[in-house]
Amino acid sequence: MADDLRLVDVESKHVDDVYRVRSRSFGLLGAGDREEWLSNMQGFIDDRRIVGVVDGDELIASARIWDFEQWWGGRKVRMAGIAGVVVAPEYRGRGVGSKLMRGVLARSVEQGYPLSGLYPATTVIYRHLGYEFAGGRFRYTFPAAELRSLGGKEVSVRRAGPDDAKRFLEIVGQLHAEARISGPLVWPEAKVAEWLGEENSFCYLADDGFVVYGWEGGKLRVEELVAGSEATARALWSVVGSGSSISTDVEAYMSPDDPAHLLVDKEADKQPTIEHWMLRVLDAPAAIAARGFAPGASLEVDLELDDSELAGNSGRWHLSVSDGVGSLTPSNGTGETLRLGSRGLTALYAGTPLATVRRAGLAWGGAAADDGAIETAFAGATSYMLDYF
Missing domain, CATH: 3.40.630.30 (Gcn5-related N-acetyltransferase (GNAT))
Structure with missing residues (x-):
């Protein structure tokens, strides 16, 4: 049966299956809410912003991608808001959710989102895929x-x-x-x-x-x-x-x-x-370029990124911050430098103090003398959202 599981674009023919799985996950919708849900679904289908998993011809899981912008450091950054993540009860615990979310990540990258965000029903699957807490409502x-x-x-x-x-x-x-x-x-x-x-x-x-x-x-x-x-x-x-x-x-x-x-x-x-909501850096150079940074921060430092899910983020990069803007460009530098996995990079991006990221085992290496400048660049007010999606 596992060989029959595959990712698909959700189409109009799948809507009844999506609703069936959704009802088993979140409960039935009232008549008015169902009408709104159906109306919204068509927009996601038309824009290829809803991904599913099918077993043979039956859809057993799906997730939607909201087309958002989000404020980061006083600048707007495109963000793929992931919602409606549902898996049929009889398929849970069998890797279907991970397969679905890998498809969602790939689609979000394909559509040019530097960031992805979500409210987690459980943190385990999302942390395995590189998401980390970034703020609260x-x-x-x-x-x-x-x-x-x-x-x-x-x-x-x-x-x-x-x-x-x-x-x-x-x-x-x-x-x-x-x-x-x-x-x-x-x-x-x-x-x-x-x-x-x-x-x-x-x-x-x-x-x-x-x-x-x-x-x-x-x-x-x-x-x-x-x-x-x-x-x-x-x-x-x-x-x-x-x-x-x-x-x-x-x-x-x-x-x-x-x-x-x-x-x-x-x-x-x-x-x-x-x-609490979680964030995920999808395109590290684009996310850094779009974000705002502390106006007085000046930073020139190399980073080594290791992203097991999105290989385009991995490698050695040069981070430059000046006058409130930043850039991340490939580096040919050598020697020891700050190393971050996808969760560590996301936590730092969201303003988590580098000392905290290090103590959580999500950052290591580099010169301690650089830590203060890095923290200053990413620091700011507490990240928060007003909306639930």
Whole structure:
């Protein structure tokens, strides 16, 4: 039977099989959700962004590739977001998932993605294929009354809607670049406009910031709040906190480094909800060239990369960083240098301190004198996402 297992492009004829396997993995969808799922499926099929495994003529596993951009060091990098990874129950534990994901990696490289990201149901298979933790989706809970008292009444704030999608993206682009943010996804204007028009989305816009929030399970929940100044941050959080007479708490998806943690008198709940996500460098030179780096960092060092899954990343490379940009070019250098596997490279790319990467056994060799400069180049705020996919 193993000889009959092969990778395929998922086609329209496979959709019923995909849904059957998906239902056994995640449960049945409601009628409305199934319609949306079917609509999305066709786009993945048309763009060859859904890969499957078949046994004979029967599809037994599949995974989708979302076409994303993601902020890294204040610059946008293309990222293949892997989702809907499903394997029929009777085929689990037989290597089908690994075969599927190797096909997904190959397809992502073929389509030119420097990075791949996912939320893991289990880390073992993904670590074996070179993925590593890169950040989290953090949800904090604040007392609503604390937010209401933050002030900011001098800032003009108005209701926003679908026509403001372009301005929302402009504000995000400016502020994320200035703060060298890493992790959040970049969405197309049409999708942002759709969200701003949803009935349960309460959207407010200031000159240098905005907030999107709504009701979730009897609580107010902030999906995104960005502000370019203290006054605007206070004003927007106060708008959310104005619902304190109904909701005693406000949940918020945000970075651990968000200024709100410094503005409120009482800290957020001591047990935030964290969903960790993983990253994988697919094309090392392209990923380095697209990423932003610390503006004051200056670095010239060789690296030896060993990628057992993607041979194009392996070999000796010269890493150069200057004026906030980097490059990775083939090197003819000799001698001992820093060595990294695919997980180590990904962890470093995501801002994990090199000392931590070394202590985890994911980096070795090289001159200790170079470590500080390498850490400085990749350092920045904590990587985070606001969206689950």
